[in-house]
Amino acid sequence: MSVLVIGGTGTTGSRLAALLPGARVATRTPAAPGQVRFDWDVPATFEGALDGVHGVYLIPPVGVVDPAPVVESFLAQARLVRRVVLLSSSAVPESASGMGALPALVRTVPEWAVLRPSWFMQNFTGDHQVAAGVRDGEIVTATGDGRVGFVDAADIAAVAARALTDPVPHNTEHVITGPEALGYSDAAAIISDLTGRVVRHRSVGAEEMTERIARSVPRQFAALLAGLDEDIRAGAEDRVTTTVEDVTGRPARSFRAFYQDFLSRTPAA
Known part of the structure; x- marks a missing residue:
């Protein structure tokens, strides 16, 4: 599966990209092979970043109180994408608007997972x-x-890698802690x-x-x-969960x- 890693130079995205050779790294300022321009503030960048992609690691725009409209617009353009793994947060309950509205959007994709890590x-x-x-x-x-x-961001990335590449889609939420x-x-x-x-x-x-x-x-x-x-x-x-070990086979750090x-x-x- 060809994967687009949004925020691919960031805290979890860079670690995930290292686990997925050949992943397309989405960044506002591409500067290396395998990187592609992507900017939540510039919807014109969505189509090129999605070209030929079948899986997406979705980090919503940072610092935006209600990212749902732009994420919904992005997913509407992701017609060939079969699997989306959303980075959410254990601190954000599901809701009709704001960050809490994103899991419902992701569940419209055939194969999905919602990562809800702690701090x-x-x-x-x-x-x-x-x-x-x-x-x-x-x-x-x-x-x-x-x-x-x-939780260590490397453990979040390890769970994301499995959620993106396991033959059987997870189709669930993962609460991730240390x-x-x-x-x-x-x-x-x-x-x-x-x-x-x-x-x-x-x-x-x-x-x-x-x-x-x-x-x-x-x-x-x-x-x-x-x-x-x-x-x-x-x-x-x-709270403490065993998600990292359950998904990856090794304990959280x-x-x-x-x-x-x-x-x-x-x-x-």
Whole structure:
């Protein structure tokens, strides 16, 4: 099956593309063989990216409160596509509009899967706001003592690869977590232990969190993200599944193992 990986240079997409030799990597700025231009804001790029494609890894547009109309338009053009694997989130319930409307759209395709991962371990590295907090020695969230089944993006990609290539379509939703649920204070303690540098977690209210996030994204989207923190505080993400092992045959990676590996690949300051 020829596969189009939307967001193919991103966190999960790049890892998935590495598992699927010959996959077509969709990106706004193609710069390498196998990459094709794709931009959710430019519908004229849809047709070329879909040419000859039979499977799609679908990452909806980032930072858009209601991506359903543009995703519906894209799927309407995907006439030859038999299988779609949607990257959603465990934090997004199904609904009539917004992100929650996307699973219903995907289920109109003959073969499908909806991936609903918990929060990424990669948020503690790179350019994410949590990662900036790690570097500053203080992670700030509105999650309180709520726990999260943080998951490695590589494990999400492994599940996606099977969902795209298994002979029998999955036609189901996969809630994907790591092997343990941790509070941000627990994660900070693990990072402190591995690095020898004190990292703490400070919880704030949703309004303050909205203001902090709105420094880098539109306020409406910042409020949505702060609301997800409040859901964590209330226990919405305090769960662990065996999806990674059930689908791939190997267990999900722990947060300690993930961060230890990250440190081993990071040049010393």
